[in-house]
Amino acid sequence: MAGIHEELEPFFNPKSVAVIGATTRTGPGSFNVMENMIWFGYKGEIYPVNPRYDEVLGRKCYKDVRDIKADVDLALIAIPRHIVPSVVKACAEKGIKSVIVVSQGFAEVGGEGKKFQDEIVETAKRAEMRILGPNTLGTHNFFDNFTTSFIPIEKRDYEPIGVMCQTGLFFAGFPRLKYGKIVDVGGICDVDHVDIIRYYAEDPKIKQIFVHLEGLRPGRGKAFLEAIKGAKARGKDVIVMKAGETKAGREAVMSHTGSLAVEDKVFEGVLRQAEAQRVRDYTELQAVSHALLKLPRMKGDKIAMLTHHGAAGVMAIDILEEFGLRLAELSDEAKKAVQELSPPWLPIGNPVDIWPGLMGGPERMHRTALKAVLDDKNVDGVLLSIHIADYSAWPVGAYGHAEAIKELAPQYDKPVIVVPVGDRQEGTRRYLENVKNVAVLDNLREAARAFLALLPSA
Amino acid sequence: MKSKVLQDLSLKGVEILSEYEARSVLQEYGISCPKEVMVEYKEGRSGVDYLSDLKKMAEWPGYPTFLKVISREIRSAVNAGTIRRVTSDDEAVVAIDMIIGNAKRYKEGVSINGILASQDVSTRETREIFIGAIADEQFDHLISFGFGGIYVEVYRDVEFRVIPIKESDVYSMIKYLKGKEILGAFRDMRPINMELLVDTVLKVSKMVEENPEIVELDINPLIVGPDRAIAVDTLIRIRAK
Structure with missing residues (x-):
């Protein structure tokens, strides 16, 4: 065979x-x-x-x-x-x-x-x-220019992502999920999830596998788990969206275990056992996919946050805690560097409120604060919730935030996630798009979910 | 190595193991169970008779102890009122008569195997854990592990994994339990012995892996503390040969 x-x-x-x-x-x-x-x-x-x-x-x-x-x-x-x-x-x-x-x-x-x-x-x-x-809609392959889709799909940039789905829906792709290969397994009379995961695992062009799944073929659960483990062992990330509760194939039960083992709960456990990322909607899918493709893994779970707004810091604290992430205890060196540019009355903690320090020169403050947290051994990942204005009466570069990120982030092995605030962000987003170790996400929740995907145990 | 006890029962066509049988299977796999003694049930005997027989046995656990009616026809001793915790001979005598009466009220003509005395292994510092396993069409056998006791189906704070599991899988399950902090130092309780707990979960995984005829298994509760992990109440259902 x-x-x-x-x-x-x-x-x-x-x-x-x-x-x-x-x-x-x-x-x-x-x-x-x-x-x-x-x-x-x-x-x-x-x-x-x-x-x-x-x-x-x-x-x-x-x-x-x-x-x-x-x-x-x-x-x-x-x-x-x-x-x-x-x-x-x-x-x-x-x-x-x-x-x-x-x-x-x-x-x-x-x-x-x-x-x-x-x-x-x-x-x-x-x-x-x-x-x-x-x-089935069949397959679509940007690497080799092949399609069996009866819906026309235009050529575009693509990432090393292999998608398998039980629908044609995902053929359309998403702004942050530019797959390279996709297959719709349809009614699964033969080729199934397990086959496709194994195929992608062996495909040198594929670095990330996204699986949309409603139900497995009977008796293929264990093989599914092993296929994901196999892909992970080859260094590939696996993201799974499981939708639809199907009746568990099980005899009538008299135990607690039996009544607790609803399909969703079982799949949750199986995906945790396989160390796959489970996502539940398009937003989460894109945040996780993008983060895994673009950002380095964290060595721990401690996040430093830089913000222009104390309020964003308060929101972030709640959200990071909800996701089980921790705020880093900043080192004395980091605190000192920020303190030197801030008013003496400002207590320096984490989240780091860099706004008061900007008054003495935004360009210098942005650079100093970002360098301080990137240098800090207590920090595994950096979150920036900053005010981004593409338009300004001030000349471009006067704020220096995007420039500081572009210059500093690639020099470290830590993920930097930017959550911009402001009604015109396109210019800044484009500016940061291809910067190594940097991802721009839409909100704090997505940022927290992305960090979770980057944890060492993930 | 397959369980000898299970093989014998399976050949006899037994589907639901008595608690005594279930306990023997657990012990084959080195899972601790409370000290227990049982005397056979005979119509017409009184609480005094049963207690005096129980106390004569070498394994008599002393007080506090649970007294329980053993019958294949009673699924939940708590619901049937056929289990009682006692701390003295006086309480024991009254309790035995009462639980036998409750068993008869639970089902007319109920068949009673015996009266069991089982050591109460809980202390001020112990916590109640749940370990289960189930045969599954997709995944062969699943193991579940989480917080137990009578509220297990209310809180549903359990994790599932596919059998067999490794030590790291057990730690991952613990990581995802909402109530995991209860296992650490909590109020004035010392942390539980994590190694004992993890070891017990792994033993259950091994037991089910080696005996795939197990269709369902509940250990609820597994009493865990700084020095113990003891399976107190066990349900095992097997597929008859």
Whole structure:
């Protein structure tokens, strides 16, 4: 049996693909997979298959997949469900080892659908073929310019993130989740979460794996746990969004344990055992994903906060505590450095209120305070809640906060998270975007969640 | 190594172990249980008779002790009123008659195996812990661990992990328990013996791993303190062969 990489690579990066159910309808609203494939820049061979046409998008169209002379790496099936079983058989005869079934209406609807699905699975098993789907958008791969999505996706920058989901939703991506590869496992008749996690774990292009999951195939729980552990052991971060409570597959119970073991609670424990990051919504997902990609790990859980506003400090104290993080006890050296630029009446603590000290020169104060906490051995991570104004009557650079961050943060091995305040932030955000060890997040809660993901035990 | 006791019971078709049987399984795995003695139940005998027999036995735990009716038909002794804590012979005699009466009221024609005296191992410094395990379609067997006692299902302060677990998993479970501070020095109580507690959780994991016929298991409570981790009340259900 081939390794998982060899087995699944054709789904993401085939040398050739047969599009079964290819259509001549093109343009906006046509949801033409083949058109998307070409538009997205796929360089391999595309073989349209549809008995109704002789030619599709300038390529010879075949009546039957078996008529194609050349080898076919992947078949993409988008035809009415009742003919899918016979077409999968034809694919097996053609020697195709990877098949995506886009069509819907199988086991998920029961009845005949279940019967069709059983037939497909049986054929696949005999032919040692892997099937993705049914009811799937398939895959999308920015690294190799391949897509099976019938919804067009434009080229963009991407990160070394591999996504697997039980929906097409995540194909759209998010501003802070620019995945490089994605797969929708759909109705999971064969290829499942465990396979995909193993595939991504072996993929040198992938550094972070995001798993959206509603339910596992029966009996795959332990393998799921081991697959995540395997990915972690290869130095990859794993983020999981588990949604939907499904009934636990368990006999009637008489114990406390049984009634306590609701699915969500069990998954929570399993993900903790696997040391995966669990997220519950898009905001948390993006904060955690971005932090893990961009920021160094912390050596402990002690945070120093610099702020222009005492009020933000008060809010942050509550939130950090809620997340189980600690405020660092600043060293005497750090306190002294800040005190020297602050009025003598100001007690220097943590959060560090740098506002009074700014009066004597904001540029110098920002630099001194940031350097003090970055130098401080008691500090594992730095949080800045600062007033950012892209517009100012003062010349750019007069405040010196963004400049200080850009200059100092890359010199240390500590995460610096900036939570800006101000109604025009775009310029400053762009300025800090690619600065090493720095992330700009939208609010204090996200910052706290991001720090949590960076803890040494995380 | 599989549990000998469990194998025998499984062959006999037993599904729910009596407390006495459950205790033997725990002891096979080196999990401490309170000192206990049991005398057989015989219709017509009185509290005085049972007590005198109990006290004659070498393992008689002394006072304070729990007296309990042993019957496969009674799931919760607390709910059935068939358990009583006593501190003297006088209390014991009255209590035995009372719990036998309650057992008969609980279910007509109830079959009673015996009267059990079980050492009260709680002290001013002990805390109540919960350890459980359950067979699961997805994860084979899960272990749960958290704060126990009668409020276990109210607070639900327990963590689940997939069996087998390592020592670091137990510490991770503790880290996520909301009430974890109760395990440390708390008010005028000394911290509990963490090693004993962790060791007990690991022994349960091993026991379930080696005996996958265990479908459900509750140890509630496990009495823990600065010098002890003792399984007081244990429920084990197995899949009959």
